[in-house]
Amino acid sequence: MTEGKQLTKGQVFASFLRLIWQLQPMILFWLVLGSLIGALQVVFTAAIPKLLIDAYQQGYEANRFLQLIGAIVLGKLILLQLSKVHASRQELQNVLLNERVVLALAEKISRIDYANLEDPRVLDLKERGEFALVNYGALHQLFDSGLRGTTGILTLTGVTVLIARFSVPMLLLISFLTLLSTALAANSLKRLQELTQNLIPVNRVYNYFFGKTFRPQLQKEFRVLGMHQLMEKRIRQLNQETFHWLERMRLLEARTSSLQAGLQYLTAALAMAFGASRVLGRGASHPIGIGDFTFYVGLTLQFSTAVFNAGQAILRVAQALDMLSPLAAFMAISDSRQKSGRLDVPVFESLAFHNVTFRYPGSERPVLENVSFEIRRGEHVSIVGLNNAGKTTIVKLICRFFEPESGEILYNGVPIATYDYDQYMARLSAVFQDFKFYPFTLRDNLDPANHYSNEEEIMQVLDAAGVGEKVRSFPGQLNSYLDKSLRDDAVECSGGEMQKLAIARAMLKQSDLLILDEPTAALDPLAESEIYRRFGTLTEGRTAIFISHRMSSSVFCDRILVIDQGRVVAFDTHQNLMASDNLYRRLFLTQAAGLLGDSFSS
């Protein structure tokens, strides 16, 4: 896998430029316009005293003088208005781009292989990228600083041309001093960036913990078990670390800017001395007026300010690119190739694992080792094993969430990856351990593809799952909303009812193969027994794979696949497995003895 590689700043910059060019090229136009307006403002402001002093010296009449002032005020006003319009436009563009990039991130998540989403390294990239984008506003920083940087460079160009017209030796002199100041700044910027590198991981961890403390789900354990003490301690410690690095950064910044200020004053003093000597006409070929003097001294000051601004902006741009680097790395993950299969998927006949070995990304131990078994059409199979045996992993492989490291998974004798992805998924249905319902209507939740036109058909399946009566008791019946987080009038269901709804949803999808991973974990004994009783009808004509820690559930399955530490240890009927000592028999008798007393197991 190439995923999770560190990108250079240049690569990050190029990848964002490409992304922005695709999503919103207009933002670049506003950026250029903004820097032009900014640069014009600086030069115009520096020229105002010159215009006034020149006019005064040339003895303008009051009328013309007033006209000049009017023109200056108007010019200033227009520039100010332009920059205001631009600022609001730029802000709008920034917000829009940010949202579009968030959307592009979401789309990327849906396009990459599912396996990536369980890879901690990839999740880390996503988390950091999302943090940079949503919490930190790194894209805003990129554009704000980018704007200041280009404004600085444009201003610098204009001011340089103007000063060169006045005096080349003076330009060289202030260039030298500014260069000195820039070298000083560059050195401290480099150290500042090193310090920032220390701060970024601290910030990330801080945000993780601080964000977690507000989760309502955690409050129970905070209150009863005192878990908040750990969080508080860690947050305090992270705060102190942040202060430590920030203090060093601020001190460095302060030292650098006081040195720079000193150099700036020196530059100003030299510019004034040079200008004054020209005004007084000593040594120079032709003296200049007071207006020009003011203008050039002003420009000199703007020159060093522009260099300083541009330098700082470039640092901030680099910082933003650092923050955005994980996002760029995430966006660089290749799109899923899983959907490249083109073969039409025939009616289910058999599913076979052939020497399948698999380990999770970033994990050393294989979860499954040389697993082989075959399930035939119409069979009801139970997968049994201790915790971590690899039962759920088998489900994930069948669902094409992951690809085996070696070995093959065959559907009707053909590797599953060669089949058309959507057609293959249409043959599958599942109740996952961590099933979810969404704040839509019950009907939408149960039949997301809107496959059923007749509500009665849906109600029949709900009856079979034992939750029909409950649904009929809702005022809105199937049109009731689930999940109170969005709607006050949403209906409330218990954990057991939710589980029955999840089973019904899986049934409603007309599939050949049905996977039920711990579908009765939240059910009370009566409801569980009811589901077992109805299991035959519910899965009639379908092939079913059943995973449960409740051994009673395997009694009515045709065959039981026993997995121990990632290996198949048996695949036989309940009767046969109970005839000799093996893991299955031990598990079954242990649970039976728990219920019926020790006499049973002896």
Add this chain to the structure above:
Amino acid sequence: MWPVAWRDLIASWVQHCLEQVGLWEKVASLPQGMDTQVLKIVVPDGVVFSGGENQKLMIARALYRTHARIMIMDEPTAALDALAEAKIYEEFDQLLDNRTAIFISHRLASTRFCDEIMLLNGGTIAERGTHEELMARNGLYAEMFREQSKYYRLQEVGAND
């Protein structure tokens, strides 16, 4: 040195709690033992426990609070396999160490080692007593118990054939 001794004492108590829930072997196998960070999100080489292991860890955490004399356990074994669950049940008295315990579970095997069972139905206490008393009463509890043990009983008949 007192602080070191104190640390050792805590470490041995942590180990004891983990041993009781059957998680010590796993923790001891980690490179940094009980000092290993949980989850990979903050520390890349942290350990990610499975659902069953997490559940054992949660029980161990509750046990660690030796000064707490009331223990509430809400479906503490839902994610455990039969052997791990039986181990918790068998050693329950020892685990609790004279603490008062309230145990909530859909697995009725758990009621056998409880002194008293309270059956809630529709927000009221419908039945209350020992397992034997409630079975004799032949009410909702007895019905639930029969339903859950039915499939194991069927096997009893089958095994004797």
